[in-house]
Structure formats: C-alpha cells, structure tokens
Amino acid sequence: xxxxxxxxxxxxxxxxxxxxxxxxxxxxxxxxxxxxxxxxxxxxxxxxxxxxxxxxxxxxxxxxxxxxxxxxxxxxxxxxxxxxxxxxxxxxxxxxxxxxxxxxxxxxxxxxxxxxxxxxxxxxxxxxxxxxxxxxxxxxxxxxxxxxxxxxxxxxxxxxxxxxxxxxxxxxxxxxxxxxxxxxxxxxxxxxxxxxxxxxxxxxxxxxxxxxxxxxxxxxxxxxxxxxxxxxxxxxxxxxxxxxxxxxxxxxxxxxxxxxxxxxxxxxxxxxxxxxxxxxxxxxxxxxxxxxxxxxxxxxxxxxxxxxxxxxxxxxxxxxxxxxxxxxxxxxxxxxxxxxxx
Amino acid sequence: xxxxxxxxxxxxxxxxxxxxxxxxxxxxxxxxxxxxxxxxxxxxxxxxxxxxxxxxxxxxxxxxxxxxxxxxxxxxxxxxxxxxxxxxxxxxxxxxxxxxxxxxxxxxxxxxxxxxxxxxxxxxxxxxxxxxxxxxxxxxxxxxxxxxxxxxxxxxxxxxxxxxxxxxxxxxxxxxxxxxxxxxxxxxxxxxxxxxxxxxxxxxxxxxxxxxxxxxxxxxxxxxxxxxxxxxxxxxxxxxxxxxxxxxxxxxxxxxxxxxxxxxxxxxxxxxxxxxxxxxxxxxxxxxxxxxxxxxxxxxxxxxxxxxxxxxxxxxxxxxxxxxxxxxxxxxxx
Numbered sequence: 001x002x003x004x005x006x007x008x009x010x011x012x013x014x015x016x017x018x019x020x021x022x023x024x025x026x027x028x029x030x031x032x033x034x035x036x037x038x039x040x041x042x043x044x045x046x047x048x049x050x051x052x053x054x055x056x057x058x059x060x061x062x063x064x065x066x067x068x069x070x071x072x073x074x075x076x077x078x079x080x081x082x083x084x085x086x087x088x089x090x091x092x093x094x095x096x097x098x099x100x101x102x103x104x105x106x107x108x109x110x111x112x113x114x115x116x117x118x119x120x121x122x123x124x125x126x127x128x129x130x131x132x133x134x135x136x137x138x139x140x141x142x143x144x145x146x147x148x149x150x151x152x153x154x155x156x157x158x159x160x161x162x163x164x165x166x167x168x169x170x171x172x173x174x175x176x177x178x179x180x181x182x183x184x185x186x187x188x189x190x191x192x193x194x195x196x197x198x199x200x201x202x203x204x205x206x207x208x209x210x211x212x213x214x215x216x217x218x219x220x221x222x223x224x225x226x227x228x229x230x231x232x233x234x235x236x237x238x239x240x241x242x243x244x245x246x247x248x249x250x251x252x253x254x255x256x257x258x259x260x261x262x263x264x265x266x267x268x269x270x271x272x273x274x275x276x277x278x279x280x281x282x283x284x285x286x287x288x289x290x291x292x293x294x295x296x297x298x299x300x301x302x303x304x305x306x307x308x309x310x311x312x313x314x315x316x317x318x319x320x321x322x323x324x325x326x327x328x329x330x331x332x333x334x335x336x337x338x339x340x341x342x
Numbered sequence: 343x344x345x346x347x348x349x350x351x352x353x354x355x356x357x358x359x360x361x362x363x364x365x366x367x368x369x370x371x372x373x374x375x376x377x378x379x380x381x382x383x384x385x386x387x388x389x390x391x392x393x394x395x396x397x398x399x400x401x402x403x404x405x406x407x408x409x410x411x412x413x414x415x416x417x418x419x420x421x422x423x424x425x426x427x428x429x430x431x432x433x434x435x436x437x438x439x440x441x442x443x444x445x446x447x448x449x450x451x452x453x454x455x456x457x458x459x460x461x462x463x464x465x466x467x468x469x470x471x472x473x474x475x476x477x478x479x480x481x482x483x484x485x486x487x488x489x490x491x492x493x494x495x496x497x498x499x500x501x502x503x504x505x506x507x508x509x510x511x512x513x514x515x516x517x518x519x520x521x522x523x524x525x526x527x528x529x530x531x532x533x534x535x536x537x538x539x540x541x542x543x544x545x546x547x548x549x550x551x552x553x554x555x556x557x558x559x560x561x562x563x564x565x566x567x568x569x570x571x572x573x574x575x576x577x578x579x580x581x582x583x584x585x586x587x588x589x590x591x592x593x594x595x596x597x598x599x600x601x602x603x604x605x606x607x608x609x610x611x612x613x614x615x616x617x618x619x620x621x622x623x624x625x626x627x628x629x630x631x632x633x634x635x636x637x638x639x640x641x642x643x644x645x646x647x648x649x650x651x652x653x654x655x656x657x658x659x660x661x662x663x664x665x666x667x668x669x670x671x672x673x674x675x676x
Contacts, residue, residue: 232404235448238402239461241435242434331451336503
C-alpha cells in the first residue's frame, strides 16, 4: 500500500517537473534569434509563403497560445519536421532513441555489476594492495572522459586483439531482425534469432563499456566508502558478536545498507549517459540520440532540439522514479517516512 | 572455589588505536577473572575502556584502527585471541553474547527485527543440524515473548525505526539471549532510555539471567544497579583495573581513591546533595600519565605514583586495589 501511494505521489510530482521543463524548452526555442518559418523554408522562399507558414505554425498568436499549441503537439508526439533530415522529428527519435537506450542500459548493467563488484572487493580487502589498485583505477576512471576510453578500446580490442567489432550495430553478413522495439537485441530475441542477438551484443560491448567506465569508477568509490563507513557501525559489531558468519555479515547485513548511496548515484549516471554519449556514439558510428541531438544543435534544428531535450527529460524523470523505488525498497526508513507524511 | 575452571580470564590485555598523530594507548594491561555463574559488574566513568575491553573479548573492535599488541583472553581455558575465524564464530553467540550500549545503533536499520533475530538463531544452531524455517520462527517468537514484548508476530515484520527505544532495547536483549549464551556481556543496558523504562528493562534482564543461570558482565556507571545485580565488581580507570571486590565489600569499604571519588559523586537524596565529583578528567590516551594513570587527579598522590605503575595489592579476601597507599597492607587479609 505505502509503496503504491509513494509511487503515485512521485509520478504526479514528475509531471510538474516535465511541465516546467517543457516551458523552458519552449521559451528557449522561441527567444532564439531567427524566424522559425523562414528557417524552415530557407532564404529563397517568397515572403507570402513564409507568411502563410507563420500562420500555420501559429507564430502570430501570443506566446501563451503558441505554447498551448506546442504542448498539444508534444503530447501527441508531434514535434513537426526536422530541418536536417526532412522527416517528422518523432520518426527520427523513434529510430535513434532505442539505439541509445539499448547501449545505455547495457552500460548501466556494466556500471552496476562492475562498480559494486569492485567496491565490495575494495572494502573487503581495505588497505591491502587490492584496495589500492581499485582506488587508483577509480580515480583514473573518474577523471578520464569516456571518448578516451572509446578510442583506447577501439585500438586495443578492435584492431590489435580483434575481439570485438568497432562499427555499427550489426555485422554486414547478419540480416537485421524485423524492427519492433528498435532495440536490435530485443528485436532479435523477439524474432527468436539468437545469432543476431549475439552479433548485436558483440557490437554493443565496447561502446557500452566506454560509456560505463566513468560510472564504474564512481560506483566503486562510493560503494567502498559507504561499506567502509558502515563497517564501523555497532550493528555490524553486534551481528558478529552474536555469531553470524562473516559471509552473511558482509554479503547481507553490510551490503544492503551500503548500496543505498550507490544506487542513487548510479541512476543519475545512467540518465546522464544518454545525453553525453555523443562522442562515443560518433566513434563507434552508433546511430544514437546523443549524436542526433548534437547534429540538430549544430544546425539550429529547433523542433528536433526541443524533442531531444524533452525525451532526455522524460528519461531522467523515469530513471529517478526507478531509483526512488529501489532506494525505498532498500531503505525502510525512507519508505515508512514517505508513508507517514501522507 | 579454586577447583572450578575459570569461565573467563583476561591477562595483561593491551589495546591501542592507531590514529592520525599517534597511538591511543587505551587499555593498559587489564586483568580480569570470573567464575561460571558469577555476575560481575564493571564500572568507571565514560571513556575509561569498559566497552573496549568487552569488544576485545568478542573481537569486534574495528581493526584498523584497533590493535592488540599483547594480552591473552581465555574463555573456558582457550585463548580467544589465538582462534581462527571459524572457532571464534563458534564461541560468539553461543558461548559469549553481548548487548550493545545503544540499541538504536546495534540494530540494522534496513532489516526487520525478524530478519535479524532469525539470522542470529540460525547461526547459533549446532553445526550439521540446521533448524527448519518453522523452528527458527518459533524460537524467534519465543525470544520476543521472553523479553515481554506483545504481538511478536507483528514485531518480527517491523523495522527498528517503527519501535520505541524501550522496545528496541528489549529486542536487543532478546537477541543476545536467543542463543542461550553461557556468558552475557551487557554494556550499559537502558542508559539511553528514561529512568522508569530503564528500571523495567534492568529488572527484566536480572530475572532472565537468574532463570537461565547465565553468567553476566554488567557494564554500567550507575552504582545502584551494580549493588542490586552483581556479586563482584571491577572498577576501571583509564584502561586499568584499579579495584576488585565483592559488591558488598566494595560499597562498605571502597579503597582506591578513584572508587571513593566515584561513590561520593553519586547524588544522594538525603543530606549532602550533589558532590563536586572527581576533579579533572580522563587522561589523553596519546600520552597517558606515567606511573599510575590516576595520579594527576588523585588527592593522595605521592612521588612514587608519578614514576611507577602500582601492582594490584590484596587487602582482603577477594579485595584487590592497585594503589601504592595499600602497599603495606598486602597479604594482611588472607
């Protein structure tokens, strides 16, 4: 019961956040210099055509009315045409977003497993050489931008060792599975094509790992320090004093409370990755959302920019809700407090 | 008396904490013995090393920073400090169990009472004969009933945050006794509670250990509780045992200047009011005073106190004092 109400409250809350974001996006798109109609039609279009398009785009109405029109379109997933691709922005997003999502989800998995794993290892062998190695790797991982890792991985695993492919989403000889979700791995599974699934996965390993490196480092550091903090707590001493085995103390009674900060940061990292993956997507020639967003910005493609930002906003909000649910599951104090304050 | 094997014997225990800027020499040669079935009090002001001594017995001091440079801790003749983790785990819980000072800190905030209590019960099972889930549940319920908690079924599903301070303390007591330990270490039970609840909790604890015939080390700085609940008392100051005596003997004839000060510091209802207590405070463990660690605060300080550490002098049957004032009286009692 309490979790359900907690969830409803969070979703309602998020709707307001997204409304706020939509206003910001709209205002920025309208205060940018240049006439959107003229930009859409090009410099050589006759003035009367531009005027007619301005009429169609409701550009002569007051800003508030324009916003309502824009919002109505956004709610129907209609963002107009992209100047660059000359297609509906929605169609572009449908193509590029799943590609990014797939990559980011795998990166998230790498961060969770790698980050928590390294963090636990580091805390378990605190102040030994294992811990020191993990800590050095962590700091290196945090300060190194993901595109450096991307280039290094391409060179090392792609060209020298030839373990993984470095370009695109599928090999040339693999027939793409029918598009359902737009995520190749999922589509391959839906079509029962294990060969395509494996091939798609192999293509994702390097870019996902490059994207995850910073987050793995961050997660490892946070998990380690949080476990080290909690290791000195009385409840750990009490669990040990009452004869509970070291394995259970570490793996259960220490791990669960220590994961709370890790999960919070992990969620933010994953959501951020969606937006900042531009260079990694470029290096691996990955048709993703970050690349599309960056291209639209360089071309002042306002419709596409608004849509991309809104999609990223929705992704952020969704990830945050998920994180809140996981944290509430891990920490009864938050769950119970939320239920009580209703 | 001397033929009964000792339940616990601590010999010359030193515990240091490595901190930034040096080593805190907290325990400075603690000696401690107790027989099976005894109820022993351990008193001394906050920060004098009582909890550290007890945590050292169970080896739950955080290491680092804690280090034990020397000392022996025998439980029924076996040195706990020389045991491997498996052997130690066999002693913890079933042999020696502990109630921690602050029940709120001693309960894991993200697990239910049931999850924690059941884990303790499960691990206290004799090796090779695991308890069924049902048995564990029954014993968990029973443990909560023993500490007079109503509605144990619901309680098992509750998180510590949902309980009152008194309930948490009872849960901790129930958990420490769920393993039927031979020796229970109770570290200031109830100190964090208000006096009426504290009194209830202590009475409950007193009744339970009597019923189960559990040996007890009771740490407290409330002398009234010591008088009521213990047979013998150890008085500790700055990492040393300064006086040991049967409870009645200690109260009728306290000898160490520190013990005398401690007794005078107790506020009385009739006459006198609140005394000034002992002037000064627990020394800095980075550079503890030379000789007797109490000498900077001692009203009877002599030259020798600043140079040498006093041995423990026997002044009566079972009454020992580590103070040069009683050097001449050694052996008189026995």
